[in-house]
Amino acid sequence: MKATKVFINGEVITADQSGTVHEALAVKGERILQVGTTTDIMERCDAHTEIIDLNGKSLLPGFNDAHAHLELYGTNQLGVNLKQEDSIESIIEKLQMRAEETPSGEWIRGWGYNQNTLLEDRHLTKWDLDKVSTSHPIIVVRTCGHISCVNSKALEMAGLTSQTPNPPGGTYHRDNEELTGLLLEAAHMEMFQLADYSEAEVMLGLQIASDHFSQNGITSVHDAGGYGTKHIRYLQKAAQEGKITQRLYVMYGSLYDSPSVVKAGVESGIMTGLGDDTFKVGPAKVFIDGSSSGPTCKTRDPYKSNPNDSGILYMNQNELDRHLLPAHKQGWQITAHAMGDEAVHMLLTTIERALNHSGNINHRHRLEHAGITPPDLVERIKSTLAVPIPNPAFLYEFGDGYINDYGDRVHHFFPLKSYVDQNIPFAIGSDSPITTVNPLIGIHAAVNRTSKHGHPVGQNQSITVEEAIRAYTWAGAYASNEEDLKGTLEPDKYADLVILDQSILRCPSLQLKEIQVEMTILNGDIVFEKQKEDAH
Incomplete structure (x- = not known):
């Protein structure tokens, strides 16, 4: 059988269990035909075969982002990007530019600010945003996606006053009993629904997101949710x-009122696995706690930065059981956002109760994030055969804040080495747009465990490049029960591939983040190719 495409003279990283590396690969249609030496693979060629010379560069399975928010990523591209702003003054200026071109009464939406990197070292307030406009409702979402600030117009539209009680699992921040505009967790999620995008805007955003993911070598995405069943x-x-264009594994939940969405899914009669290889229903998902960088995640012990705070819970243990155990009984894979160690403990308790009730050796129940996970929780993950979904890129962007907020607990934050040592499969997700979608940043952070300012963040949990690649490819397929179809470079699996601009195995570890994607192939077809620079 002759190949439609061959890739020769390269570093073909199969990501299989043995860490096999070949130098060439052949594709027939949408499937991998053969891996081996360049000589062997060239025998698969005829006059119609496309030959791609890798010139020593790495060819990997397409990246599988095991936790990302496509809709949020895409619609963020339509809003005002504040990721790089270093002061409240510059945020106000950038928002004012958008206000000048936005009709009165329409929403102005910003995203990505981080109070820890602002000159003023504080959150935004409604008084800051009122300087931008009082005739437009304004919402600015913090980089974590769990906190936002709104102006007076937005508070008025939402009917919020100083007398409004905090919602379950959320907080309306107050100063001398007056609302400041700062909204935490469920309070933010409620407001974001009011500021939601139209269907046309969402569809445009999804196309932008897919294009950006392809540019980063991502061929499969486990979508972690948006707002409501829509x-x-x-x-x-x-x-x-x-x-x-990516293959989608879609978590059944919502960023707001996830229990109602899970309940609707369970009662509909469907379950995890419905769909095909391009769109498939994933696990039932709820939220247990808040964000790691806020910080609002629920921890066993108070934050090092604030001994009077240990985070926010969306629900208690009985409520968590009530929301997820019926899904397990109906054949669903179950999962939850669980960032702090108390939240991880709660989710494991629910999984243990689910398995005690009905078993299911191949359930592959998941833990989204599993941020602070000390040894006792790692042992319980191993005993339940659950699959953690860590986000090591957080260590690079938010690591300095983690050191400040959690102290020595960073040694158990995303404990990848512990998972490797215990033979626990774990699948890396970016959680984009909370941080970068770029898998090479995630791999860099998993290997080096340093913040963007060079500070070590639990380097006892560093893993090898090969281990990080497998967690970003095979493990994502494993977490969705699709490892027989994709995730490694083996004959008969989908030809979902990524070519890097150099050898990742020979790259110095501190330069991993500089590696770029040169080509992305999905189903044997090129969906992204980096433009060649002028030869001048």
Whole structure:
């Protein structure tokens, strides 16, 4: 059988269990035909075969981002990017530019600010945003996606006053009993629904997101949710219309009132696995706690930075059981956002109760994030055969804040080496747009465990490049029960591939983040190719 494409003279990293590396690979249609030496693979060529010379560069399985928010990523591109702003003054200036071109009464949406990197070293307030406009509602979402600040107009539209009680799992921040505009967790999620984008805007955003993910070598995405069941419909529609090219594994939940969405899914009669290789229903997902960088995640012990605070819970143990155990009984894979060690403990308790009730050796229940996970929780993950979904890129962007907020607990934050030592499969997710979608940053952080300012962040949990690659490829397929179809470079698996601009195995570890994607192949077809620079 002759190949439609061959890749020769390269570093073909199969990501299989043995860490096999070949030098060439052949593709027939949408499937991998053969891996081996360049000589062997060239025998698969005829006059119609496309030959791609890797010139020593790495060829890997397409990256599988095991936790990302496509809709949020895409719609963020339509808002005002504040990631790089270093002062409240510059944020106000940038928002004012958008206000000048936005009709009165329409929303102005910003995203990505981080109070820890601002000159003023504080959160935004409604008084700051009122300087931008009082005739537009304004919402600015913190980089974590769990906190936002709004102006007086937005508070008025939402009907919020100083007398409004805090919602379950959320906080309206107050100063001398007056609302400041700062919204935490469920309070933010409620407001974001009011500031939601139209369907046309969402569909445009999803196409932008898919293009950006392809540029980063990502061929599969486990989508971690948007707002309500309409988000799931948007994803399915975008996949059907070809606006999203990645293979989707879609968590059934919502960033706001996730229990109601899970309940609707369970009662509908469907379950995890419904769909095909391009769009598939994933696990039932709820939220237990808050964000790691806020910080608002629920920890066993108070924060080092604030001994009077240990985070926010969206629900208690009985409520968590009530929301997820019925899903398990109906054949769903179950998962939850669990960042702090108390939240991880709660999710493991629910999984243990699910397995005690009905078993299911191949359930592959998941733990989204599993941020602070000390040895006792690692042991319980191993005994339940659950799959943690860590986000090592957080260590690079937020590591300095973690040291300040959690102290020595950073040695158990995303404990990848512990997982490797215990033979626990773990699948890396970016959680983009909370941080970069770039898998090479995630791999860099998993290997080096340093913040962007060079500070070590639990380097006892560093892993090898090969281990990080496998966690970003095979393990994502394992977490969705699809490892027989993709995730490694083996014959008959989908030809979902990524070519890097150099050898990742020979790259100095501190330069891993500089590696770029040169080509992305999905189903044997090139969906992204980096433009060649002028030879001048």
